[in-house]
Structures are given as structure tokens and as C-alpha cells.
Amino acid sequence: MTEITANPAAHTAHEEEHESHVHTFFDKDQYPAMHFEDAGQQKESAALGMWAFLATEVLLFAGLFVVYAIYRNAYHEGFMLASHELDVKLGTINTFILLFSSLCVVFAVHSARTNNSKGIVFWLIATMVFGMAFFIVKGFEWNHDYHIGLVPWMKWDPAFLANVKMGDEVHDLNFQARMFMILYFVMTGTHAVHMIVGMIILAVLAYKAKKGAYNSKRYTSLENGGLYWHFVDIVWVFLVPTLYLIDLYNRTGGGH
Amino acid sequence: MTTIPVNPELTSPLPLGRKGPSYLDISFTVKSWLLTLDHKRIAILYLLSMTALFIVGGAFATMMRLELTTPQGDFVKAEAYNKLFTMHGVTMVFFFLIPSVPATLGNFLVPLMIGARDLAFPRINLASWYLFIIGAAFTLAAMFAGGVDTGWTFYTPYSSVYSNSQVALAVVGIFITGFSSVLTGLNFIVTVHKMRAPGMTWFRLPLFIWSNYAAALIMVLGTPVISITMVLVAVERLFGVGIFDPANGGDPVLFQHMFWFYSHPAVYIMVLPAFGVISELMAAFSRKPVFGYKVVAFASLAIALLSFVVWGHHLFTTGQSVYAALVFSVLSFLVGIPTAIKVFNWTFTMYKGSVSLETPMLFALGFLGIFTLGGLTGLFLAAVGLDIHLHDTYFVVAHFHYVMVGGVVLAFMGGLHYWWPKITGRMYNEFWGKMSAILIFFGFNLTFFPQFILGYLGMPRRYYAYASEFQVLNILSSAGASILASGYLLPGIYLAYSFVKGPKAGDNPWGAKGLEWQTSSPPPVENFKKMPIVTEDCYNYPLVDPHDLQPEDRLIDSTTKDDDKLKEQVKDKLS
Numbered sequence: 001m002t003e004i005t006a007n008p009a010a011h012t013a014h015e016e017e018h019e020s021h022v023h024t025f026f027d028k029d030q031y032p033a034m035h036f037e038d039a040g041q042q043k044e045s046a047a048l049g050m051w052a053f054l055a056t057e058v059l060l061f062a063g064l065f066v067v068y069a070i071y072r073n074a075y076h077e078g079f080m081l082a083s084h085e086l087d088v089k090l091g092t093i094n095t096f097i098l099l100f101s102s103l104c105v106v107f108a109v110h111s112a113r114t115n116n117s118k119g120i121v122f123w124l125i126a127t128m129v130f131g132m133a134f135f136i137v138k139g140f141e142w143n144h145d146y147h148i149g150l151v152p153w154m155k156w157d158p159a160f161l162a163n164v165k166m167g168d169e170v171h172d173l174n175f176q177a178r179m180f181m182i183l184y185f186v187m188t189g190t191h192a193v194h195m196i197v198g199m200i201i202l203a204v205l206a207y208k209a210k211k212g213a214y215n216s217k218r219y220t221s222l223e224n225g226g227l228y229w230h231f232v233d234i235v236w237v238f239l240v241p242t243l244y245l246i247d248l249y250n251r252t253g254g255g256h
Numbered sequence: 257m258t259t260i261p262v263n264p265e266l267t268s269p270l271p272l273g274r275k276g277p278s279y280l281d282i283s284f285t286v287k288s289w290l291l292t293l294d295h296k297r298i299a300i301l302y303l304l305s306m307t308a309l310f311i312v313g314g315a316f317a318t319m320m321r322l323e324l325t326t327p328q329g330d331f332v333k334a335e336a337y338n339k340l341f342t343m344h345g346v347t348m349v350f351f352f353l354i355p356s357v358p359a360t361l362g363n364f365l366v367p368l369m370i371g372a373r374d375l376a377f378p379r380i381n382l383a384s385w386y387l388f389i390i391g392a393a394f395t396l397a398a399m400f401a402g403g404v405d406t407g408w409t410f411y412t413p414y415s416s417v418y419s420n421s422q423v424a425l426a427v428v429g430i431f432i433t434g435f436s437s438v439l440t441g442l443n444f445i446v447t448v449h450k451m452r453a454p455g456m457t458w459f460r461l462p463l464f465i466w467s468n469y470a471a472a473l474i475m476v477l478g479t480p481v482i483s484i485t486m487v488l489v490a491v492e493r494l495f496g497v498g499i500f501d502p503a504n505g506g507d508p509v510l511f512q513h514m515f516w517f518y519s520h521p522a523v524y525i526m527v528l529p530a531f532g533v534i535s536e537l538m539a540a541f542s543r544k545p546v547f548g549y550k551v552v553a554f555a556s557l558a559i560a561l562l563s564f565v566v567w568g569h570h571l572f573t574t575g576q577s578v579y580a581a582l583v584f585s586v587l588s589f590l591v592g593i594p595t596a597i598k599v600f601n602w603t604f605t606m607y608k609g610s611v612s613l614e615t616p617m618l619f620a621l622g623f624l625g626i627f628t629l630g631g632l633t634g635l636f637l638a639a640v641g642l643d644i645h646l647h648d649t650y651f652v653v654a655h656f657h658y659v660m661v662g663g664v665v666l667a668f669m670g671g672l673h674y675w676w677p678k679i680t681g682r683m684y685n686e687f688w689g690k691m692s693a694i695l696i697f698f699g700f701n702l703t704f705f706p707q708f709i710l711g712y713l714g715m716p717r718r719y720y721a722y723a724s725e726f727q728v729l730n731i732l733s734s735a736g737a738s739i740l741a742s743g744y745l746l747p748g749i750y751l752a753y754s755f756v757k758g759p760k761a762g763d764n765p766w767g768a769k770g771l772e773w774q775t776s777s778p779p780p781v782e783n784f785k786k787m788p789i790v791t792e793d794c795y796n797y798p799l800v801d802p803h804d805l806q807p808e809d810r811l812i813d814s815t816t817k818d819d820d821k822l823k824e825q826v827k828d829k830l831s
Contacts, residue, residue: 036451049376049443052446056438056480060480060481063480152497179504182497
């Protein structure tokens with residue numbers, strides 16, 4: 001811990017107070033950190049840790065996908081009906097927005113590799129702008145869902161459910177469509193929470209990049225933050241077909 | 257059978273130790289503890305917080321056993337009893353049994369055993385302790401706000417719709433603690449992969465590392481699933497929309513599938529690290545390498561793998577298809593194979609070894625007996641036909657207490673006593689240690705063995721009153737519980753005394769192998785003065801009379817497996 005103090009006496013007192021040892025071993029700015037042998041070991045550890053963490057995130061969403069798969073298998077008709085009400089256009093726009101944001105993160109990491117420190121900040125901010133755009137679109141979409149009565153616990157009166165005729169019989173598919181919408185909100189909501197976390201990570205990275213924390217020799221945390229953002233993107237890529245695109249060709253309404 | 261004398265004068269610094277302040281003496285401020293990044297201090301924080309939660313969980317158990325001494329509900333009424341067994345289960349499972357061995361002993365020992373200076377991510381390690389504390393705070397808040405009455409399994413739709421208790425707070429607490437578990441698991445996996453000292457190959461890793469590594473894999477792969485399941489229960493409860501509520505088209509059995517997909521592997525998160533402790537103890541106190549080292553290591557991984565495909569045996573009575581039940585039954589039997597391999601190999605390790613009955617070894621032997629009985633009764637429950645009869649009876653209660661409590665707590669106690677001199681640098685009173693081990697063993701068996709019979713005779717679990725013909729066995733069980741409780745309290749007293757006034761233990765009081773014994777006790781902050789280089793397999797114990805063992809003998813280069821040659825080497829050294 002090298003601390004620049006105007007008063008050298010104060011500095012010594014400070015050192016004595018803390019028994020210097022704790023300070024040196026877990027020095028905040030030391031690179032590689034003291035408990036690693038070299039920078040390579042630290043980089044590899046961070047990468048392995050991040051990939052393993054992403055595996056846990058995949059499993060978290062996997063739980064939701066399993067629930068979805070089981071109910072979709074059981075409640076096929078209701079799921080189709082409810083899915084028709086989702087706006088494919090907005091879903092598609094959001095997909096492209098996220099894919100572009102992922103590309104921006106790649107450019108940010110590339111800028112670090114080429115020692116272009118201004119580029120890192122620029123591309124990170126670009127990523128965050130795309131992230132915000134995603135939230136704005138999603139906000140419009142959720143608002144629309146609310147107005148047409150697709151939110152089960154707040155306002156539930158979807159027009160399409162009046163007397164669903166299947167063959168000669170009239171069925172109540174209300175609970176099936178409800179289940180779809182519950183899962184839709186839980187899944188996109190969980191995804192949105194991960195997006196918010198991702199935005200916070202990006203903001204921290206941008207702040208640190210502005211202070212010159214990253215260069216071609218040191219950009220592991222930037223790379224890991226980028227990986228997390230890619231993960232958020234990939235989850236969305238799986239959510240779109242699962243929620244929006246089922247039974248795409250039989251859609252009568254939707255998209256209004 | 258001989259006893260290794262504990263030599264309080266054995267303080268000669270070993271080559272990898274360090275003169276200077278230890279991790280305990282480096283600083284005494286509260287801040288230096290609460291903001292520490294040192295894995296050893298974080299282990300102590302876990303130890304203290306988990307002991308407190310163990311006492312809370314134990315208090316609930318005490319009240320339950322008090323209620324069950326008479327057939328009528330004269331101490332507490334049904335509702336209060338439901339809350340007692342739920343809070344007992346939640347506290348013990350999620351806040352003691354699952355994290356106990358990995359978060360305390362594992363945190364302390366994983367870096368020391370593989371020759372690393374710390375875990376790979378010290379800040380994440382500290383964060384995981386704080387998550388644990390926050391999660392525990394939520395659950396304690398649920399307790400003070402009126403408790404939870406769903407049972408620790410939170411079966412829907414009772415938990416999500418009908419229960420008038422603090423389910424939401426409790427599941428949020430478990431959700432947060434889940435993150436703590438995931439982070440600890442991640443830290444262990446990365447540390448074992450990337451931080452091993454030169455020469456510490458995979459097959460030189462102590463078995464404690466292997467089993468913690470396997471448990472970390474389960475933590476990382478299983479915990480996210482229960483996290484999302486708990487989120488779904490919370491959503492259902494807070495918004496009144498049913499994902500698992502049959503009134504809304506939900507499927508309660510789906511909840512059980514998702515719950516047990518994690519919670520069955522969770523049993524192995526508990527016992528695998530405990531197995532690791534037992535392997536270390538068996539080797540150290542038999543002065544022999546663990547019999548079939550590689551097989552024991554791979555058995556850990558096999559258990560981790562199998563643990564994920566047996567959850568359906570909790571659902572034999574839910575109306576899952578008979579074919580699913582048969583498949584899950586067969587798969588459940590398969591877990592018996594790697595587990596039995598371990599038990600047999602520990603037994604073989606003792607065969608012709610110089611077994612010495614120090615306190616940790618007494619705990620290990622107690623574990624062997626209790627865990628074996630727990631495992632064997634597991635076979636009863638894995639058989640579909642028998643399980644239909646025994647399902648939700650006291651037989652099940654006895655079985656999982658034998659496995660989880662008998663397995664984890666005895667191994668944890670054994671490990672704590674074995675590494676206590678390393679953790680604190682001081683030795684505890686051997687007489688009281690042995691007394692505690694004996695009290696716990698007899699108290700445990702007296703408490704839970706009658707429950708096997710009760711369950712077989714048909715007494716259901718989770719009832720606050722029962723038919724009067726069950727009273728004798730219940731009184732035996734409650735009497736056993738009081739013996740067990742005194743066995744648990746004893747170490748609290750003599751270990752605390754030892755920490756303050758115990759004799760200095762020396763760096764390696766057991767004459768044990770393993771890198772953790774090669775540094776000073778208590779270890780310095782960096783663990784090792786210089787990077788250790790590993791040149792021999794672990795557990796390379798020379799087969800000599802432990803009475804002849806001097807500190808310098810452990811430095812013999814014993815790469816040969818020929819015992820006679822080793823004996824000669826030792827004799828040369830001694831003469």
C-alpha cells in the first residue's frame with residue numbers, strides 16, 4: 001500500500017496502526033493480486049470463475065424453461081392463444097437491439113486489446129445506450145399488455161378468451177392463457193433483472209475505463225463483463241422463439 | 257493399539273512456516289474481522305455464525321422432543337408444533353448442515369491443503385459470508401414475525417396459497433443463502449483448478465479437497481434451480497398467481513420435482529465434505545495411506561453425478577408413473593455403490609494400521625457406525641414397495657437424521673477437533689473431548705434409533721400428538737436428545753477454554769501428513785513463507801510405531817511404498 005501523504009509522520013503512524021501486513025498482502029491495486037503467482041494465473045482464474053458462474057445462470061433460466069416446457073405441453077391451445085397477443089415486431093426489434101449491443105461490447109474489448117482507451121469508454125456507453133433502448137421498447141410492450149388486460153395479477157380481461165370454440169365444444173382456456181402470461185412476465189422479468197445487473201456492471205466498467213484501468217495487458221474484468229452481457233443477450237435469443245414465435249403462422253391478431 | 261502422545265513442546269518451526277504474527281494476531285479490531293479478505297478469518301466468521309444458528313435450530317428440536325414426551329399436545333398446540341419443526345428444519349438444513357463443513361473447514365483448509373495463499377477470489381469469499389448472514393437474518397425475521405408452518409420442504413400449494421405464516425420471508429432468506437453457496441462453490445472449483453502448488457497434481461490432492469471439489473460442483477449445478485423455484489413460490493405468494501397452484505391450473509408435483517432436483521443433491525453437498533474429513537482422519541489416526549485413494553476420489557465424483565438423477569425417490573407416493581418410480585428406485589440403489597466403496601475403504605485403511613483413539617478418531621469411528629446405518633436404511637426407502645409403507649413416518653425422520661446429522665455433525669466435530677490446533681495453535685482437553693464424542697454417539701443413537709421402530713410401527717412424522725402405545729419409544733428418544741444436547745454443549749465450553757488458556761499445540765501435534773501441517777500454527781496470513789513444492793503423494797505415512805515418531809522424521813523423503821525400507825530410514829534417523 002503506497003499512500004501519498006503530505007505528512008510523512010502521519011504516514012508512519014498510519015502504517016503502525018494497521019500492522020502494515022494486512023495492507024500489503026491484500027493490496028487493492030496490486031496486479032496480479034498477492035495470492036496469485038503471476039498475471040496469467042489470475043487471468044485464467046477469473047475466466048474460469050466467470051464461465052462457471054455463467055453456467056449457474058444458465059441453470060437458473062433452465063428451471064424456468066423446464067416449467068415452461070411442461071405447461072406448454074399440457075396447455076397447448078391456451079399457450080397459442082396468449083402467444084398470439086404478444087407483439088412480434090417489438091420482440092424482433094429488441095432482439096436486434098441486443099445483438100447490436102453485444103457487438104458494441106466486443107468492440108470495447110477489442111479497443112482494450114489495441115490500447116485504445118477512448119474507444120473502450122465509447123463502445124461501453126454505446127452498449128448501455130442500446131441496453132436503455134431495449135428497456136424503453138420493453139416498457140412500451142408491457143404497458144400495451146397491461147392495457148389489453150394481459151397482466152394476470154393486475155388486470156386480466158383479454159378479449160380473445162370469450163367462448164373459445166374448438167370443434168363443436170366451447171372451452172374455457174382462461175387458466176391456460178393465464179399460465180402463459182405468468183410465465184411470460186416471470187421469464188422476461190427475470191431477464192430484465194439480469195439486464196439491470198448487466199447495465200450496472202457496464203457502468204462500473206466504463207467508469208474504470210475512463211480512469212485508465214484497462215489496456216492490452218490488463219482487461220480481464222472488461223472481458224468478463226462483456227461475457228455477462230453476451231449471456232443476457234443469448235437468454236433473450238432463446239426467449240423470443242419460446243414466447244413470441246410459437247405458432248407464428250396461425251396468428252390472427254397481435255402486433256397491434 | 258497405541259496412542260500418539262500430544263506433545264505441547266513440539267514448537268520447532270517447520271520449513272514452510274513463518275516467524276511473525278499469525279492470521280489471528282495480525283490485528284484485533286472489529287473492522288479487521290468484518291472486512292477481512294483472509295480465507296482463514298472468513299472461516300472463523302462462518303464458524304461463529306453457524307454455531308449460533310445451530311443453537312437456534314437445536315432449541316427448536318429441544319422443544320419438539322419435550323412436546324413428544326407425552327402422547328397429548330400439552331406443551332404446545334398443533335400450530336406451534338408445525339412452526340417448531342419447520343423452523344428446526346429450515347435452520348438446520350439451509351443454515352447449518354449445507355454450509356457447515358465446506359464454509360468453515362473447507363474455507364480454512366482448501367488453500368492450505370493445496371499450497372495456495374488464499375482462495376482465488378477473496379472478495380467474493382467475504383461477500384458470500386455477508387450473503388449468508390443476510391439470508392439468515394431474513395429467516396430469523398420470519399421466525400420473530402410468527403414463524404413458518406409449511407415444513408422445510410415448502411410443498412405447494414400449502415406454502416404458496418394457504419399457509420398464514422411468513423413463507424415469503426423464509427424463501428427469500430433461502431434464495432439469498434443460495435447465492436452464498438454458489439459463490440463458495442465457484443471459489444473452490446477455481447481454486448482447486450488454478451491455485452495448486454507446483455507438484456500438487458490431481459492425484460496428490462488430499463481426499464478432503466476431492467470431496468469438497470465434488471460438493472462444489474453440486475452446489476454450482478444444483479443451487480440455481482432451487483433459487484428459481486423459491487422465486488416462483490414467492491411470486492405465487494406475493495402476486496396471487498399460481499404457477500404451482502392447482503386452482504389456477506398449476507401443478508404442485510412439478511414443484512416437488514424442482515425442489516428435490518436440488519434438495520436431494522443437497523444431501524450430498526452436506527455429506528461429501530464430511531466424507532473428506534473422515535478420509536483425512538482415518539489416514540492420520542491409522543498412520544496409513546487411505547486404502548484405494550483413487551477409487552475414493554472417483555467415488556466422490558460418482559456420488560456427485562448420481563445425486564442429480566435420484567430426486568424422484570421422494571415422489572414415489574405422488575402418482576408419478578410406475579416406470580419413473582422404478583427407474584428412480586434403481587438409480588437410488590446405485591448411489592449405494594460409491595458410498596459403500598468409501599465406507600469399506602475407510603475400514604480397510606484402519607486394517608493393520610496403528611490406530612490411535614484420539615478425540616477426532618472417536619468422532620470418525622462414530623461417524624462410520626452411524627452413517628453406515630443411515631445409508632443402509634436408505635436402501636429400504638429406495639425400494640418402492642417399502643417406501644409406500646414407510647413414507648412420511650418416523651422411519652424417514654430417523655433415516656435422514658442418521659445420514660445428515662450423524663454424518664455431517666460427527667464429521668464436522670471430528671474435523672474441528674483435528675484441525676483445532678491448526679486453527680487456534682492450542683490444544684483442548686483430551687478427556688473432555690473424548691467424553692463429548694462418547695456422549696454424542698450414545699445420545700444420538702438413543703435419540704434416533706427408537707424412531708426407526710416408531711416409523712416401522714406406523715407413527716407418522718410431523719404430528720404433535722400420537723397414540724399412547726408409542727410413548728415408551730418417544731420417551732427414550734427424548735431422553736437421548738438430552739444426552740445428545742449435553743454432548744454438543746461440552747465442546748462449546750472446553751474449546752472456548754482452550755482458545756484462551758489451552759496449552760500451545762505446536763505446528764503438527766498429530767504428526768500428520770499434508771501441507772496444512774507444514775506451516776506454523778496458527779498459520780500466517782499468507783499461509784506459506786515460500787511456495788511449497790510437493791514431491792510425494794498425500795498420506796505417505798511410514799508404517800512405524802508412533803511412539804518413535806519425532807518431528808524430523810516427517811521430513812524423510814518417502815517416495816517409496818516399501819514399508820520395510822521406510823522403517824529402516826526412520827531407524828537410521830533415530831539412531
